[in-house]
Amino acid sequence: MFLRFRAVFIFIVIIFFSSIATLQAQAADPVAIDEETLDAAGNSQKNSPPPNANLSAIVNDAEKIKKDIIELNRRLYQFEEALLYPANTQLAVFLSYADNNAFLLDSVELQLDDKLVSSSLYQEAELAALKNGGIQRIYLGSLADGKHKLTVQFNGQGRNDSYFRRKKALNFIKEEQARFIQLIVSEDRATGEPLFKVKQW
Amino acid sequence: MLVKGILSTWLFMLLFSNVFAASRTIPDELYEGMIQFELDSGRYFDALVLMDESYKKTNPIKYLSALQGFNINQDLPQLVEQAKNQKNLTDADYFSLGKSEYLRDDCMSALKLFKNIQGNLPLESKEPLAFYRANCFINLGSNTRAAQSLTGMIGGIWAAYAYYNLAISYASGSRDKTKALVALRVAESLNNGASKEAKSLNDRINLVAGKLYLESGKKDSAVQFFQKVYLDSESTPPALYFNGLAQLELGDFRAATQAWHSLKHYPLINQSVSEALLAIPFAFERSGYISQTIEAYLEASNSFESELEKIDKIDGLLTKHGAVKIFIDDSEIEGLEWFLAKDVVRNTTRASYYQYLMQNYGFYDQVQLFSELSVLQTSLDFWVSQLAVFEKSLRSKLSSFRNKQSTFDGPSIIREINTQKNEIDALLKQSGMNPTLASNLEVDAMKNNIEALRQRLDDLQQKIQKGERRLNDQLTEVKRLGQDIIKIERNLKQLHRALGDELTKSARLHLASLRKKMVSNFERSEQGLIHIFEDMAESKQMKKRNLLDGRYQ
Numbered sequence: 080m081f082l083r084f085r086a087v088f089i090f091i092v093i094i095f096f097s098s099i100a101t102l103q104a105q106a107a108d109p110v111a112i113d114e115e116t117l118d119a120a121g122n123s124q125k126n127s128p129p130p131n132a133n134l135s136a137i138v139n140d141a142e143k144i145k146k147d148i149i150e151l152n153r154r155l156y157q158f159e160e161a162l163l164y165p166a167n168t169q170l171a172v173f174l175s176y177a178d179n180n181a182f183l184l185d186s187v188e189l190q191l192d193d194k195l196v197s198s199s200l201y202q203e204a205e206l207a208a209l210k211n212g213g214i215q216r217i218y219l220g221s222l223a224d225g226k227h228k229l230t231v232q233f234n235g236q237g238r239n240d241s242y243f244r245r246k247k248a249l250n251f252i253k254e255e256q257a258r259f260i261q262l263i264v265s266e267d268r269a270t271g272e273p274l275f276k277v278k279q280w
Numbered sequence: 281m282l283v284k285g286i287l288s289t290w291l292f293m294l295l296f297s298n299v300f301a302a303s304r305t306i307p308d309e310l311y312e313g314m315i316q317f318e319l320d321s322g323r324y325f326d327a328l329v330l331m332d333e334s335y336k337k338t339n340p341i342k343y344l345s346a347l348q349g350f351n352i353n354q355d356l357p358q359l360v361e362q363a364k365n366q367k368n369l370t371d372a373d374y375f376s377l378g379k380s381e382y383l384r385d386d387c388m389s390a391l392k393l394f395k396n397i398q399g400n401l402p403l404e405s406k407e408p409l410a411f412y413r414a415n416c417f418i419n420l421g422s423n424t425r426a427a428q429s430l431t432g433m434i435g436g437i438w439a440a441y442a443y444y445n446l447a448i449s450y451a452s453g454s455r456d457k458t459k460a461l462v463a464l465r466v467a468e469s470l471n472n473g474a475s476k477e478a479k480s481l482n483d484r485i486n487l488v489a490g491k492l493y494l495e496s497g498k499k500d501s502a503v504q505f506f507q508k509v510y511l512d513s514e515s516t517p518p519a520l521y522f523n524g525l526a527q528l529e530l531g532d533f534r535a536a537t538q539a540w541h542s543l544k545h546y547p548l549i550n551q552s553v554s555e556a557l558l559a560i561p562f563a564f565e566r567s568g569y570i571s572q573t574i575e576a577y578l579e580a581s582n583s584f585e586s587e588l589e590k591i592d593k594i595d596g597l598l599t600k601h602g603a604v605k606i607f608i609d610d611s612e613i614e615g616l617e618w619f620l621a622k623d624v625v626r627n628t629t630r631a632s633y634y635q636y637l638m639q640n641y642g643f644y645d646q647v648q649l650f651s652e653l654s655v656l657q658t659s660l661d662f663w664v665s666q667l668a669v670f671e672k673s674l675r676s677k678l679s680s681f682r683n684k685q686s687t688f689d690g691p692s693i694i695r696e697i698n699t700q701k702n703e704i705d706a707l708l709k710q711s712g713m714n715p716t717l718a719s720n721l722e723v724d725a726m727k728n729n730i731e732a733l734r735q736r737l738d739d740l741q742q743k744i745q746k747g748e749r750r751l752n753d754q755l756t757e758v759k760r761l762g763q764d765i766i767k768i769e770r771n772l773k774q775l776h777r778a779l780g781d782e783l784t785k786s787a788r789l790h791l792a793s794l795r796k797k798m799v800s801n802f803e804r805s806e807q808g809l810i811h812i813f814e815d816m817a818e819s820k821q822m823k824k825r826n827l828l829d830g831r832y833q
Contacts, residue, residue, distance in 0.1 A: 134646070134782050140775050141649055142352045147768050148656045152329045155663050155761060162670060162754065166305045173310055208320030214313025257305050280307050 440471030
């Protein structure tokens with residue numbers, strides 16, 4: 080019995096001293112960074128929680144709902160367009176870039192019969208999209224048949240950081256079918272000045 | 281007057297002639313350009329709304345890019361297979377498909393697709409291609425192939441990131457850090473942009489380079505790199521911490537503690553800041569300043585203890601209000617202004633905890649999904665109000681139409697037209713009427729106008745017959761669309777709630793992990809204190825023993 084008690088006592092003493100040694104070792108090396116916490120880039124990479132079945136179900140449901148809402152939005156836009164801008168009264172104005180164009184568009188203002196109907200500001204992503212062949216619809220509306228005037232003002236920077244403000248006016252006759260007008264931003268190769276062309280569909 | 285009335289009614293009717301026209305009237309070139317614009321601007325939802333079935337069939341690669349951009353991934357494998365089997369795929373198509381596979385973490389498939397690219401890729405896609413290929417090789421364990429795929433990169437952010445990733449891969453895979461350092465040097469030389477992203481990458485390059493030099497024992501070089509890191513970067517806390525460490529190893533105690541003291545301005549939940557708090561007393565102790573050591577350990581313990589209280593408080597708030605109210609919404613909860621404040625400074629408590637949680641990819645994805653669902657909710661709210669306006673307008677038009685219809689007297693107009701026609705006929709039969717006089721009086725033109733009026737009246741009568749039905753059809757469509765919105769909205773709200781609950785669980789899980797680390801930090805500072813007191817006790821004991829020991833007298 081005594082021997083047994085002695086063994087337990089010795090065991091406790093060993094544990095006590097070894098824990099002190101551990102404490103000292105830790106105190107002596109406080110600068111050892113936790114590799115799990117800080118990767119080589121100094122970014123924190125926390126432990127990811129285990130895969131969550133509930134979350135996977137939510138993600139799947141979300142994908143289904145996204146598809147449903149996209150489809151519903153398409154129907155709603157079609158309905159709205161047919162109701163407010165039917166083909167026979169519709170006027171749509173588009174903006175695009177010609178190839179190899181260095182003009183940086185800041186903003187566009189569109190006036191219809193001397194009334195401001197639309198204005199757009201351009202950020203990097205939108206300019207890149209235009210340069211990549213994208214076409215932006217800058218106005219969609221309904222218009223009575225007859226003579227009308229469309230005025231567009233372009234503001235932006237051309238080559239050599241020179242600032243430009245250009246106005247382009249177009250007189251047109253609206254007839255019984257939809258009218259599509261495309262404004263094309265291009266550039267004078269020789270002078271580097273911006274040019275604006277109009278294409279009517 | 282009569283003619284004007286007829287024409288205005290006719291115009292009114294024409295407004296509704298194409299209400300349910302489903303086929304697009306816009307020229308294909310403009311339509312496709314519009315989709316391209318939305319895709320390249322990153323507005324995938326708008327691009328998907330614009331795409332009709334025929335566009336999706338003829339442009340499967342653009343369709344799958346838009347789906348992937350809006351995180352709809354279920355159909356992607358099938359769409360990629362379909363797209364692969366298309367004839368006459370261009371280099372740009374192979375690039376898009378390969379990128380899509382890369383984003384789905386299928387590097388083998390991505391590399392196979394990239395292999396089909398013949399060299400006709402536009403210049404702006406060449407650098408991303410090299411980046412994706414290199415990353416794929418790194419993921420598949422071949423740094424050599426990754427390095428080979430990067431040869432010939434001209435410069436820019438893609439190239440710099442590619443070499444940075446290669447450096448990280450070299451550093452983690454080998455004891456010899458030379459290759460990693462060379463790759464970092466190349467990354468730095470290629471990163472010549474002045475954008476925020478380019479600056480951030482430069483900071484990361486300098487931090488990693490410094491750390492590699494420190495690990496190799498070259499403290500002087502390490503310090504140079506750490507000092508290049510800007511003070512307003514996410515790399516600043518680790519750079520300052522390691523800089524202090526390198527300075528201490530160089531024997532510059534003052535510079536080391538200065539670097540660590542400056543970290544006190546940063547949130548403690550950043551582990552580099554915690555490490556710096558523990559390193560300060562260590563440096564004091566090493567320099568023999570015992571009282572400062574004790575003070576620094578006490579300060580560290582208090583800081584960790586106070587952060588632990590904060591963590592517990594935030595955990596309590598999460599349990600009570602949920603992660604959405606606490607971290608995402610613009611909430612105003614009484615008594616919580618200290619936490620919910622969104623000041624211009626980025627180190628508010630909320631901002632630092634938000635940043636901490638968002639560093640986890642899983643949590644980030646959940647928040648992104650939450651924000652996508654919020655966008656969808658906003659779009660539904662918009663349409664609910666639009667439909668209410670449409671319905672009101674249609675009802676008013678229907679009522680006005682019914683009024684006009686009740687006052688519209690078709691037979692009397694026909695009688696009027698016939699009278700006019702008879703009068704013209706009578707005029708022609710009058711004596712003295714000859715072709716010259718008839719021409720001067722424009723009798724033929726009058727007859728034609730009368731005929732045109734008759735025709736318009738016939739058309740109008742037909743349209744009037746259809747008009748009410750058409751308006752009713754539109755009202756039915758408004759009702760149907762409204763019901764569909766309500767149905768989807770119910771599911772969306774349910775999903776939003778479920779995701780909010782998951783976000784709360786996830787945030788609490790991460791906080792628990794942070795708490796564990798903070799407890800460990802607290803214990804380390806307490807152990808440091810014990811160690812100091814033990815040393816002091818031991819030295820006193822030794823002194824006493826020495827005094828008592830006759831051999832030393």
